[in-house]
Amino acid sequence: MHSFSSAIRHVNLKALFSVIFLGSLCYYAGWLSRWPAPEDSALEWKDFEAKRITITVQAPQATVTVIPEAEEAVVLNGSPTDAFQDNLRHDVRYITTWPGTGFTNEAMSLMNLIYLAMLTERVPILPAFNPSHLSGGSPDTGEVVDTTFGEVFDVPRLAKELRMPILEWWQVKDRKSTTVDSLGCWNVWQATMEHSSGPQYSVMPRKLNIDISWTIAPKWVKLKPDAANEAHAKFTGLMALAFPEQRNRNLRTPSKSPLLGLSLPPNEQLLCFDNLYYTANVEGFEFERDYSTAWRLVGKHLHWNPRIEEIARGYVRRTFGLGVEATIPPYIAIHVRHGDFKGACHTPLDECFAPLSAIARRVNEVKEELQRLKDITAVHIILTSDETNITWWEEVAAYGWYRIDHSATASTYGAWYPVLIDTAIQSEGKGFVGTDRSTVSLIAGRRVKEWNDGVLRSVKWGKVGADNHQGRSKGAQG
Numbered sequence: 001m002h003s004f005s006s007a008i009r010h011v012n013l014k015a016l017f018s019v020i021f022l023g024s025l026c027y028y029a030g031w032l033s034r035w036p037a038p039e040d041s042a043l044e045w046k047d048f049e050a051k052r053i054t055i056t057v058q059a060p061q062a063t064v065t066v067i068p069e070a071e072e073a074v075v076l077n078g079s080p081t082d083a084f085q086d087n088l089r090h091d092v093r094y095i096t097t098w099p100g101t102g103f104t105n106e107a108m109s110l111m112n113l114i115y116l117a118m119l120t121e122r123v124p125i126l127p128a129f130n131p132s133h134l135s136g137g138s139p140d141t142g143e144v145v146d147t148t149f150g151e152v153f154d155v156p157r158l159a160k161e162l163r164m165p166i167l168e169w170w171q172v173k174d175r176k177s178t179t180v181d182s183l184g185c186w187n188v189w190q191a192t193m194e195h196s197s198g199p200q201y202s203v204m205p206r207k208l209n210i211d212i213s214w215t216i217a218p219k220w221v222k223l224k225p226d227a228a229n230e231a232h233a234k235f236t237g238l239m240a241l242a243f244p245e246q247r248n249r250n251l252r253t254p255s256k257s258p259l260l261g262l263s264l265p266p267n268e269q270l271l272c273f274d275n276l277y278y279t280a281n282v283e284g285f286e287f288e289r290d291y292s293t294a295w296r297l298v299g300k301h302l303h304w305n306p307r308i309e310e311i312a313r314g315y316v317r318r319t320f321g322l323g324v325e326a327t328i329p330p331y332i333a334i335h336v337r338h339g340d341f342k343g344a345c346h347t348p349l350d351e352c353f354a355p356l357s358a359i360a361r362r363v364n365e366v367k368e369e370l371q372r373l374k375d376i377t378a379v380h381i382i383l384t385s386d387e388t389n390i391t392w393w394e395e396v397a398a399y400g401w402y403r404i405d406h407s408a409t410a411s412t413y414g415a416w417y418p419v420l421i422d423t424a425i426q427s428e429g430k431g432f433v434g435t436d437r438s439t440v441s442l443i444a445g446r447r448v449k450e451w452n453d454g455v456l457r458s459v460k461w462g463k464v465g466a467d468n469h470q471g472r473s474k475g476a477q478g
């Protein structure tokens, strides 16, 4: 307290009290609740770091770091509450969505969500990832559990780079809460897919005990109004629904919520959409395009949680037979997707999927281009795949390509980690050879290009000779 009394001589008591009060709020709300929101765009984040004030308070016992602009930073009332409404601030507007189609597609949906949050000046609340595509169990319980967005991605870095607050659902609503919250959301799926009978399904609302009443969005949110059952919605269409004029003009009878039987119009404070995977500006599947807004303004800032990065590098070092501190040589990563792509085959599988010889041709193109354009000699090749056929893997080994040993990964880190580690390894390659039409390959390719200025190729498949091509082809997008 001694330091306080000397400080009081210089500081207005009321101001000091509000700083302490804000400090306690920050302590409870956690590190995520800060929003630098600098007015002066020349001001770097490190300037903020330098300007932090450290205040020691007696109760609750903690050393709290307050950023001078912290008034704008607090976007929740405090720690997670049983009913989510209790944690939302009356002066903040939020936006969320309910993805559920596998890790990469969910990540892409959440990039779209954050982009839409920018367009609407709302705070995004990110749900956890669904273990829908995973088998096996967590080390503790034997069950596959959700993994939070922040366990996978570096949320503080994302918030810093985007200069906006980013929230996760676990920060808003207590994970152990059994309180059923009701919420009115827009059903986009039924507006774009005329023959569907409900919103796009996600298990997330049920897991969070959120009972949703749906309002079908107006037809004009469709990207291509004349194309029946074309799933894409326009970002700008959804954006307009975030504001009272278009929202009120397009209200119609909402569906009854499944648990409480309530009929609720779309919530104005917490705007929500069923699924944002199929959202675009100009054409469908824009993540493949150079102008992709969700990639340029959000996705490229979405780096791995440093822990995932470290674990992945440990796997690479062990795979290459290097010491724990060794520098990792430049490598080329390959992603071969078979698994559920079998369903897209109209010929026997060994004719449908690209043979390893076709993949090797692409690897050689990447090697050659790295050497020629960047003076990089890449001799290490890592192949990642969901293929389980042992004979196939033996053929991979015969090419001299490395395989990551995941035999103990799930039991050590949890069922999510084989996928997370493979994806992180792909994104740290100097070169990348992907599978055509795979979103995993698409996003890995964009990361390799963006983060490592790497070289990309993509392997076509579907019929015999699908990837045959003449000479040096242009790099496809993974």
Ligand SMILES: *[C@@H]1O[C@H](CO)[C@@H](O)[C@H](O)[C@H]1NC(C)=O
Pocket (backbone or CB within 6 Å): 349, 350, 389, 390, 391, 392, 395
């Ligand atoms: C396993 O892989 C080998 C080599 O690619 C292939 O000949 C065989 O047909 C595959 N087996 C199955 C069951 O797919």
